[in-house]
Amino acid sequence: MQMSISEPEEIKINMTAMIDIVFQLLVFFIMTFKVVAMEGDFNIKMPLASESADSLDEELPDLITVRLEAGENGNISSIIVDDSETLREATMFPDLTNIVEERLAAEGNPEQDSETEVEFDIDYNLKYLYTVKAIGAVSGRALPDGKMKTLIKKVKFKDVGN
């Protein structure tokens, strides 16, 4: 008996349907893809009024009060630090940073471990944009080498929960 071994035929799979669906998936993901801007936080601890009263016996941290006054259309008109220094020029936010930095240095607080607290008293109409700028100004300073120098870690608002 003669056994003949035939050469195996090459099996060809039709890839067209798979490539079609893969391209459709690719188009879907490309169309729905959105580049999301990086976001960051300023953390604010606002203890309840009752808890604040309970903690009166504790030693209070150094406090810097910063008043932000609104002008026309909710734009900022002036910054008053500790009811004494008034900042009005276009450089008011860098000036605020300088004042806070000087205050920390005078109190002998090493910047990275400062317990000093800043309390903001803000006009109702002031645009939130300026509030964030002021919080940024007291929080730290961007150094020329791209690093950040931290100043104030504790921020609170006056008249919230009090």
Added chain:
Amino acid sequence: MRLFKKKSTEILEGDLTPMIDMTFQLIAFFMLLINFSEVDRAEEILLPSSVLAVPPVVRPDYQIILNLEPNGVVVFEGQKNGIDLLNPLLSRQVDAAAREGIRDPADIAVIIRSHEDTPTGVVQELMAKCQESELQSFSLRVKNQK
């Protein structure tokens, strides 16, 4: 004299393997980066920007994201509400956190994403409203300016 060459009738098949490989890699890339959690973000809100804001390193155990429009409307989980009507929603969130083991509302992170033109007084009203539900840990979210 022969004018025409006989054309080859064989089907030309290119090797599709590299293209399919690359396409699958592109799909995997987009699948990993796609963000379906748009319900937490309100696209119409233009956040103020700052170089000093700290990008969140660790996600809080429980967070409530409140988007605040300039007219004082709060967008929460895709629904719009006035600040005055937030109490039931916040209480529900506090209860939901308790069911997940976070008994103290102070441990719930409230993330406020406010439009840059919103009056700060409105932001403070929102924080005061949250405090009525014993929430006290707030984060003001801003665009990270690099």
